[in-house]
Amino acid sequence: MSIRSRVTVPLKFADGYSTTAEVITFHDLADGKEHLALALGDAAGAEVPLVRPHSECMTGDVFGSQRCDCGPQLREAVERIAQAGGYLLYLRQEGRGIGLYAKLDAYALQDAGLDTYEANRALGHADDERDYTAAAQMLAALGATTVDLLTNNPDKAAQLRALGVDVRNVRPTAVHASDANVHYLQAKISHTAHTIDLPLAV
Template identity: 55%
Template sequence: MISFRHLSDNGEHFALQFERITTDVPLVRLHSECLTGDALGSARCDCGPQLHEALQRLHQEGGLLLYLRQEGRGIGLYRKLEAYCLQEQGLDTFSANRALGHKDDERSYQVAADMLYALDIPKIRLLSNNPDKANQLMDAGIHIAACLPTGVYCNADNSDYLSSKVRFTSHAMELPRIYKDTP
C-alpha cells in the first residue's frame, strides 16, 4: 500500500501495488470509493463487484489499484445518501445529483495522474468502462496504451443505474435485459 501527500486535491488517496508486474505497461484500475458498494455489498451499483474483479485480476497479473476517495461521484457520502432518497422517488443517479445542486459527475482524475507520476508510471493499460477516466488521464499527460473493460455486473437492483451510466456518460458496456417483477 502506497500513500501520497501533496496531491492536487489534498485528499487521502492510496495505491495498492501488486508485485507481479509482467510488462513495462502496467494494468491500472482507478476505483472511486463507494462505501455502500465496496464495504456494505449494496446491489444498487456495480462498485463492489468491479473492485473485487480488479483485485483478482491485479493479483494474477500485477499492476496497480488507485483507490480514490471520491465517494458518490465526488459529492460525498452524505449527499450520496440524499441522492439515494431521490432515486427512491424515481430519479436516476444523474438527475438526483442535479436536483441536489451538483454536476452529473464531480470526480477529477488529476489525482490519479499525480499518483502515477509520483510512481514514475507515464504509460498504462486502463481497466475501466468509463471513457472519462481515460480522457482525463490523457489530458493530464498519461499515455493509455489500452483500455480493458471490466465485467458488467447487472441485476434487477442496479439495471436502471447502469443504463443511466451508458446513457449519460457513454460507459462502454452492453447490458443484459433484466425483467423486473411487477406487483
C-alpha cells in the first residue's frame, strides 16, 4: 500500500469559507475502494496532526440533507483541521457502511417510526458496518503514526487503536442539531455512545 498521487484543490463552501487542500490518493487499500485524504493546513509540519475519518454521506455532504449532521460536521472539520494541520480522511462508507440505496430504504423505515439503528436491523444490516482498516493504512502511508482524532464516535478511536494507530486525544465535533435530526442524534447517543451534548434530547 502506497501513495498514488497528490493534487492541490482549492475548496470553497456554501457559507463562503475557503481553504486549499492537497488531495491524496492511494494504491492497494484493504477494501479496494477509492478513499481520499485531504491534507489541510500545515499537515506535514504538525507535531501531532488532527485527523477526522469522515464517512461519505451523499445526501448530507452534497445535497445538504437535514436528516443527519454529516454536512455540517464535514464543513466544521475542514476548518478545524486547516487551523491545526492534519488530514481529513474521506471514506467511501455511505450509510454507516450499508450503501446509498440501503440508507434511503432505512430512511423510509424511519419515517414509519423506527430509529436509524432499528431501521438498519430491519433491513438485515448491523448497527454500523464500517471498517477503518483502510483509514489506518492511509495514516501509515502519510507517516501519521500518532494523531489527535476529531470525532464523536468512540468506535472510530477504538478501531484505529486496535489497528496500531496511536490516538493521543479524541476531540468532539460541535453539536449540529435541528428539528429534523434531533431524534437521529439521540439514537447515536443511546445506541453507540456518541459523545454528543444534546440539550434537545427527550
